[in-house]
Amino acid sequence: MAGSDKSKIKLLCLSKILYEQSDEEKPLSINEIINELSRYGINAERKSIYNDLNLLENFGIDICRVKGKNYGYFIGSREFEVPELRLLIDAVQSAKFITPKKSKELIKKIEGLTSKNNSKKLETQVFMNDRIKYDNEEIFYSIDKIHNAIAENKMVSFKYYKYDLNKNKEFRNGGMEHFVNPYTLTWFDDNYYLVGNYHKYDNISHYRVDRICSVNVLDKPRRSFTELVEYKNYFNTADYSKKIYNMFSGELQKIEVSFENYLIDAVIDRFGIDVSLLKEDEESFIVHTEAVISDGLVSWLLIFGDAAEVIAPKSLRDMIKNKAEGIINLY
Numbered sequence: 001m002a003g004s005d006k007s008k009i010k011l012l013c014l015s016k017i018l019y020e021q022s023d024e025e026k027p028l029s030i031n032e033i034i035n036e037l038s039r040y041g042i043n044a045e046r047k048s049i050y051n052d053l054n055l056l057e058n059f060g061i062d063i064c065r066v067k068g069k070n071y072g073y074f075i076g077s078r079e080f081e082v083p084e085l086r087l088l089i090d091a092v093q094s095a096k097f098i099t100p101k102k103s104k105e106l107i108k109k110i111e112g113l114t115s116k117n118n119s120k121k122l123e124t125q126v127f128m129n130d131r132i133k134y135d136n137e138e139i140f141y142s143i144d145k146i147h148n149a150i151a152e153n154k155m156v157s158f159k160y161y162k163y164d165l166n167k168n169k170e171f172r173n174g175g176m177e178h179f180v181n182p183y184t185l186t187w188f189d190d191n192y193y194l195v196g197n198y199h200k201y202d203n204i205s206h207y208r209v210d211r212i213c214s215v216n217v218l219d220k221p222r223r224s225f226t227e228l229v230e231y232k233n234y235f236n237t238a239d240y241s242k243k244i245y246n247m248f249s250g251e252l253q254k255i256e257v258s259f260e261n262y263l264i265d266a267v268i269d270r271f272g273i274d275v276s277l278l279k280e281d282e283e284s285f286i287v288h289t290e291a292v293i294s295d296g297l298v299s300w301l302l303i304f305g306d307a308a309e310v311i312a313p314k315s316l317r318d319m320i321k322n323k324a325e326g327i328i329n330l331y
Contacts, residue, residue: 006042013040014052015061018075023115024064027072080113085122097192097210100133102140134210139192143185145215146194150182155199155218161211177214178207181222183235185209188244195240197223204228205249242272243289245296256311257287263307270300286311298323 017036022028028036030046037044053073057063062076080088092098092106111119142158149156157177161169172178181197183204192209225235229252243252258280259267267275267287276288291297298319301308310317 009040010037010042010044010048011052011055013037013042014049015056018056018061018063018073019078020116022072022074023117024074024076026115026117027064027066027070027074029072032072075115078114082114082118082122085110085114085118089122094190095187095192096134096190097136097139097208098133099135099137099139101137103133136210136213138213139210142209142212142215143192145217146182146185146209149217149222150184152217153222155220155222156180156182156196156215157218158207158212158215160207161213179218180205180207181225183225184237184240186237186241188241195235195237197225197228199223202228203249206244242270244292245294245300248292248294248296250292250294250297252290253293253313253316255287255289255291255293255313255316257301258284258309258311259287259304260284260307263304266304293319295319295323 014033014037017033018028021032021036030049033049034044034046053063062078064074064076066072066074088110089107092103092110095103098106111122114122146156157179159171159175160173160178161171164170179199180194181199182194183197184195186193186195194207194209194212196205196207197203198205226232229235229240231239261283264277264285267277271287271289278286278288280286293313293316297316301310301320302323310320
């Protein structure tokens with residue numbers, strides 16, 4: 001191997017050693033660096049290590065020096081800090097649609113984004129046994145194909161299943177394929193959904209991605225979402241998510257609801273900080289917004305009992321009343 005090639009390999013190995021082995025709590029001395037390089041079959045002198053460290057620093061790697069008793073070198077700022085990695089691991093653990101097998105694989109990759117010392121700390125905070133996880137190992141391939149279809153403005157086909165009372169998977173429509181115009185993928189209430197249009201209807205439907213299988217991207221242009229919703233340039237997933245409830249489909253309408261003041265946090269959590277609020281009296285306020293009229297919206301409003309009253313539309317008032325009467329009759 002030519003001398004210049006050896007020098008390049010040495011720099012790459014030095015960078016790898018620092019990223020994997022060093023952190024603020026465990027800086028590496030020059031002797032430790034030389035020993036680690038020897039594991040790669042690289043013999044190095046102290047002076048050359050200093051030069052290499054300067055080269056890495058000039059390249060933009062945050063090489064930190066520690067003086068005194070714990071003298072050594074470590075990588076300071078990284079692409080991801082430890083608190084950020086904890087957030088990513090928590091998200092993977094909490095996501096029901098990510099299978100146990102894939103969760104472990106992803107968490108291992110996330111842990112690899114920091115030093116081995118910090119990785120061990122992250123491992124001690126991983127608890128998978130009691131988490132509710134689904135078993136569709138095909139989900140990541142489905143997500144990839146759906147994303148590609150959305151990017152290419154094409155239709156998709158897939159099979160969709162539910163569970164019967166014996167907990168066995170049962171395909172809907174007798175195993176017939178669903179033909180769908182895909183618009184977006186969204187995470188809602190720990191589940192991942194495909195938002196799209198079933199080709200036979202003129203509305204928006206939602207499909208649990210963990211219950212989708214055998215996805216195919218069709219060589220057929222998808223129907224434009226502008227025919228079904230008010231969005232023009234792109235499908236506004238964030239706005240759409242604020243208007244639906246528990247992923248129930250329905251008709252988008254203007255609603256007016258009176259809430260008691262103590263529910264302000266719940267309202268902002270649901271509708272966002274920009275929701276239109278109007279003070280009604282000293283104890284309540286009125287919300288004016290748009291929402292999908294559905295059983296999901298009814299169930300959400302009933303959570304608040306008599307602290308939330310629908311003013312309009314009448315159809316929503318009637319749905320609330322019928323639901324409440326049904327519950328009374330049941331008990």
